[in-house]
Amino acid sequence: MHYKVGWQLKKSKGLHLGLWHPDTKSLHEAIQNTNEKIAGFIPVKKDIRVLDAGCGVGGTAIYLAKNYRCQAKGITLSKLQISQGKDYIREAGLEGQVRLSLQDYTSTSFTDGSFDLVYAIESICHASEKADVYKEAFRLLKPGGKLVVIDYFSTEKGQRPENRKLLEWWLHLWAVSALDDDYQTQKKIKADGIWFHSG
Ligand SMILES: C[S@@+](CC[C@H](N)C(=O)[O-])C[C@H]1O[C@@H](n2cnc3c(N)ncnc32)[C@H](O)[C@@H]1O
Numbered sequence: 562m563h564y565k566v567g568w569q570l571k572k573s574k575g576l577h578l579g580l581w582h583p584d585t586k587s588l589h590e591a592i593q594n595t596n597e598k599i600a601g602f603i604p605v606k607k608d609i610r611v612l613d614a615g616c617g618v619g620g621t622a623i624y625l626a627k628n629y630r631c632q633a634k635g636i637t638l639s640k641l642q643i644s645q646g647k648d649y650i651r652e653a654g655l656e657g658q659v660r661l662s663l664q665d666y667t668s669t670s671f672t673d674g675s676f677d678l679v680y681a682i683e684s685i686c687h688a689s690e691k692a693d694v695y696k697e698a699f700r701l702l703k704p705g706g707k708l709v710v711i712d713y714f715s716t717e718k719g720q721r722p723e724n725r726k727l728l729e730w731w732l733h734l735w736a737v738s739a740l741d742d743d744y745q746t747q748k749k750i751k752a753d754g755i756w757f758h759s760g
Contacts, residue, residue, distance in 0.1 A: 574620025574649055576642075577683040580711070595711060596624040599680050602709050603629050612636070612676045612701060614666040614694065615684020619646035619659060626658040634671070636664040667693040669701065676701050680709040686737045692749040715740040 570576075572589055579591025580598055599621055603609055609631045613622045616635025619642075625631045637643060646661045653659075664670060666681070667688065679698045688694045698708045719728045719740075732740070741749070743759055 570618065570645075574618055574623060575682075576617040576620075577711075592620070593624075595682060596621050598711065599678075599682070599709055600625060600629055602678055602680070602707050603631065604677050604705075604707075606677070608632070609678070610634075610676045611678040611680065612671070612698075614679055614681040614698060615687070616642070616646070616661060617682075617684075618642050618649060619661050620649070621680070621682060622659045622661070623649055623653050623655060626655050627653060631658070633659045634676075635659065635661040636666060636669060637661065638663065638665065667697050669697060671701050673700055674703045674706075677703055677706050678709065679706070680711075682711045683713065685710055686713045686735075686740060689738050691741055691746070695750050713737070713740055714746065715742040 569589055573592040575592035575595065577592065577595060579585075579588055580594040581591050582594060585591050585594060603611070603625065609629065611622070611625055611631045611633050613619065613633065613635040616622055616637050619633075619635045622633035622635040626633045635646065637646075640663060643661045643663060650656055650659045650661070666684070667690075679701055681694070681698075685691055685694050695708070702708065718724060732738070747759070
């Protein structure tokens with residue numbers, strides 16, 4: 562319910578905090594900024610296939626399919642999100658281009674090298690072992706494909722005693738068991754021999 566109201570779900574179709582630039586005026590705009598950020602990683606080629614790992618109601622998949630002609634798949638653990646997402650896909654007339662399914666992003670049914678781009682927006686934070694998600698994403702990527710992650714990471718500031726309690730409360734509230742820092746993330750990603758860029 563709080564997502565429907567607080568996140569203006571029908572309009573923004575995103576269950577995340579968005580990217581706020583100095584001139585961003587609303588959550589809706591911030592969510593569109595995230596969509597555009599992801600779009601920036603779409604390769605210039607025909608027949609682009611993308612996977613939204615932890616897709617919520619499929620807003621970004623719909624956005625990319627509509628504006629960049631991608632074939633988009635989205636996976637989530639929530640039946641409710643799939644049902645809501647399917648309504649949005651129908652409303653957008655994109656049934657042939659966007660498909661949502663109930664799957665775990667650490668172990669999907671897709672074959673090796675299925676996607677040009679795998680992205681995850683505020684979803685990998687929920688995994689108890691983030692390395693399992695990266696490993697599966699790399700299995701799913703075509704050679705030269707990209708994994709883009711927009712998420713929460715642990716920082717030195719969050720570890721300070723004065724902030725620690727607030728951070729723990731927040732993690733508990735959002736059912737996040739732990740956050741990795743940049744170094745841990747890099748280590749897990751590089752373990753698969755993948756080039757890593759944080760920014
Ligand atoms: C905060 S929501 C973000 C949804 C979406 N990325 C967005 O920004 O609108 C977190 C999402 O991660 C998904 N998720 C969490 N654990 C998952 C898992 N093991 N496999 C697939 N999806 C998962 C949830 O089902 C939910 O859709």
